[in-house]
Amino acid sequence: MTLAKFVDKLPIIRTIKPKGRMDGVPYYQMRIQQFKQKLHRDLPETTVWGLEGNYPGPTIEAKKNQLIKVEWMNELPSKHLLPVDTTIHGAEPNKPRVRTVVHLHGGVVQPDSDGYPDAWFTNGYREVGPEFKKKIYDYPNMQRGTTLWYHSHAIGITRLNVYAGVAGAYIIRDPAEKRLNLPKGKYEVTLLIQDRTFNDDGSLYYPCEPKPPIPNVCPSIVSDFFGDNILVNGKVWPYLEVEPRKYRFRIVNGSNSRFYRIGLSSSQPFYQIGTDGGFLESPVIAKKILIAPGERVDVIIDFSKLRGDNIVLTNNAPSPFPRGNPVNLTTEGQIMQFRVSKYLTSYDYSTIPYRLNIIKPLYERDARLERYLTLVRETDKYGRAFLLLDDKRWDDSITIKPLLGSIEVWTLINLANSTHPIHIHLVNFQILDRQPFDVEHYKKTGKILTTGPAVLPALNERGWKDTVRANPSEITRIIMRFVPYSGLYPWHCHILEHEDHEMMRPYEIIT
Template identity: 50%
Template sequence: MKENHLTEDNCVPEVNPSIPSTIPKFVDELPIPKVLNPDKRGNNYAYYEIEMKCAGHKFHRDFCKTLVYGYNGIYPGPTIETMKDQAVYAKWINNLPLKHFLPVDKSLHGAIDNPEVRTVVHLHGANVAPESDGFPEAWFTRNYEFTGSSFSKEVYEYPNNQQATTLWYHDHSLGITRLNVYAGLAGFYIIHDFNELSLGLPKDEYDIPLIIQDKTFNSDGSLFYPSNTTPPNKYVNPSVVRAFIGATMVVNGKVWPYFKVEPRKYRFRILNASNTNGYVLKLSNGQSFYQIGTDGGLLGEPVKLESFPLDPAERIDVIIDFSKLKHGDTVILNTEETDFKVDVMQFKVELPLKYKDRSVIPKKLRPMEKLDKDMAKRIRRLTLSQSLDHYGRNMLMLNNKMFSDPATEMPEYDSIEIWEIANPLVNPPNVSHPIHLHLVQFQILNRQPFDVNTFNEKKFIEYGTGIDYTGAPVDPDPSERGWKDVVRVEPGKVTRIIAHFKNYTGDYIWHCHILEHEDHDMMRPLRVIKKYCD
């Protein structure tokens, strides 16, 4: 496969990848991302060198190979596993071409006068120093020939001083995050600790990471991504789009795969790594999931769920018990979608039980520290907003400010804050916005509906007035009652979270994790500052 060549030479797909109805479902076995071995290991640390490069990837049995960007040339990227408090050092190496194979909108911040292909890696959900966080302006090109204004080091340090959890790493380059993640730059990062290992949860081959993305293909099997808005913008082409919804479901790099299981319990770490699309997931036979964790790690105790929402960048840790099913039974992981995307993947009960299933669903998982609203030093009020940019395009923002505006969210080190985030955007597309804070894990307090017609954004931000609530606060969903780093901010509601800003000071960001929104311009700096005397 040549650099930026879209498909294999002389290969003709056996189906039309651009028409989902022609693609057979459940004919490819689910691949499990390989765990990466460190290049060097020492006392309480591991060192990795990870190369970003072009690769040919087989999305489906009947497709030709498709060009992707991959960490170590693999999509999804290899899984990094570590123990709590064992440091990981990672040198991320950009060996990508100089020209992107997806449409770059050069009118966006970061893309206007910078090289077309840039990368910077964000370990999503990690508590790390700002130099290792993957700040959008810390990008670099091949051989570090060009670097962004915030670039400071080639080797990132992840101390992993947080509880066992499922994180993920992905690209975060200013103005092209949506393209780089869609092209394949995403992978799992799993932290274990001794409490988790002592619980008797399903482990090893029964502990399965699932990265879900939606993608659309051209007829030759290459990745399709829209090059312009609908209707087209006459001033900018290619132009960023407001949303991207793919036509097929891809799990661990395969279109509608199947997974053979034994009649026993399995643990699934599910990540929504889609650009825009949120899902409500359930099982076709109506059986329950047993949730044991959220973005930030284990819950205090398991939660039994019939279904659950999962917005972009959210993770959920669940156990599915197949022991009551018969040999030959199948179960489909579904979404509340229409047409061909109602199916995500299939489980086939085909494998014999290797040995008695001694794994358990514990009644207690770990002590759950609760942040009480009385602990908060400050209540910070924020809004989702929209405007028109210089080219007449709808632009979504936070507090009516762009990413390039000076930081206004500057919590003090070791302080606890409540953030009240109002979403008055109820006109089409009338969607929830998954808001992600870097550095911290937080807890969701509640959501409260308000009258968007009488809402006064300025008064709300400055004084907490100018808002007419139309109902009482509602507790978070059962699936959200743990540590989170992404919160679903629903239209017509104020969403309240509480966070403890600790361990580091410096420059971070908070943003919508719909990647099209993040790139244009729903992202703001977040600066944790030194604590001053009262």
């Protein structure tokens, strides 16, 4: 189905207010629901999942170092909106089809508020009691001001729940940011980018083709999924009317598998000021920015000299990335449109400061140990391709047990044929370098034979990260300190089809 572009206004995601106070701190209620929503002018209303009647869900804003509580409530029906593959781990026939648990991606939280994949809850149907309809999580916000996002994280069906619509933005505001004089108020906009495919009746399409055929089973696990329509804030190819001035955009890649290498049709640059874990030290000027699933970028676009112009936010990342099909420039090659059509309502006093932040490096000499971890492609018992971390599955014994407070270097050895965005819960890390190596030599000997020099991360990756792109035929080294909590957390590929099919492992921080 081919839909017209730039006929719907970009929805501005509302910011939710606290419901009240609980134990003396702000308390939010977030009901996960099924409802209908208009996603494009020419589509019938689409049945989606979302929160508080919105897809994407409303934005939660919190102040740095201010504890809040969020009650996540499952009000979904017992039938899933999409085909559930009961052949994969965590979604077996004896499990409820509709399960949720919410993870605050990038959040520094205790294990029992992290949204552990096995900590799912239902709407009280089947044998599960009403006490499992909701969970209250504590978010202390003791971390740098930044853009996080929340999304469903239930084992075996994360890709389906997020695709159905269970996702939204979460912003931590640092009062010290005011001195930077960045664009703010209506000139600061969150852009949650996702891709979807629709059936003729406007319903969401997700593949259910047995490959290879499995008797009496309609699986929905595929190695990747790429929708042929790009949505921003829940609208297909929307437009945003802007004034001829500077705007700040907090961009989240909320797609299941799709990478975006964004640019502007005007050939002007972005001024990137932040990444996953907050501000960079200084703005990075770039005409293209690559964003993997789960990553966030914070950019300023200056429209001051473009009065009357229409500018398209473009994408030229192949799918799968980086060796997949080239972008169709008439569909996924376009994301949204900016129309510099509004009058300047007041003088633009905002600035793009030279210095944003001080980032203290972590040093390899302080690392307690270096772990060598492989990203491998295997075949499951049905002959389907699936990806693993260190050749292990979710339920295998825990092999990574860092000491609380210790520093480690993780060397990610990508033996597969695509880039994997690796997300580690709880911690922020720094990227040390990437280096090409001989994959076949490693497979034969288990030893790394490098084939070129180590390369430092791109300038816009030299900040705090929680998701890193591990490229094929490269080793990617990251360094992190395991603070401030002990306990059990996951790490996984953030291509959701990979995560759901065993490319996820627990690790345990011990004391």
